Amino acid sequence: MKKKALIGAVGMVLVGLGVLAYLAAPYVATPVFSAINSSREPVQVMAYWRNESKNLGTVAPGQKFKVNAEAAISFKAKFLNGRELASSEMYFTSGTSIEADITESGIELRYASRT
Secondary structure: OHHHHHHHHHHHHHHHHHHHHHHHHHHHOOOEEEEEEOOOOOEEEEEEEOOEEEEEEEOOOOEEEEOOOOEEEEEEEEEOOOOEEEOOOEEEOOOOEEEEEEOOOOEEEEEOOOO
16 A cells, blocks of 8 residues: 555656646747748848847748847848848847848847747
């Protein structure tokens, strides 16, 4: 009888730890950023946060990259004709997902679901 109770208690602890890990995952996950090119032409994109930057090169629709930090991020896009656009800054933290939607008229930043 004691053996069954011990196995049951260990099982409940393991299930509880699994649920805790599942609930904590979004808060410790690496932030994900999507640069979405909604314009009619290729764009060269740079991302800036803290004192760092990342050249995304020519952005294809849905290109993603990860940054392991907590800061504010902004984007700059340069079109083939030389025209440049810049976004405002948006704060991010662990588990955050942000989309940068690049159009002919601007760059819109928005929080996105992580599905």
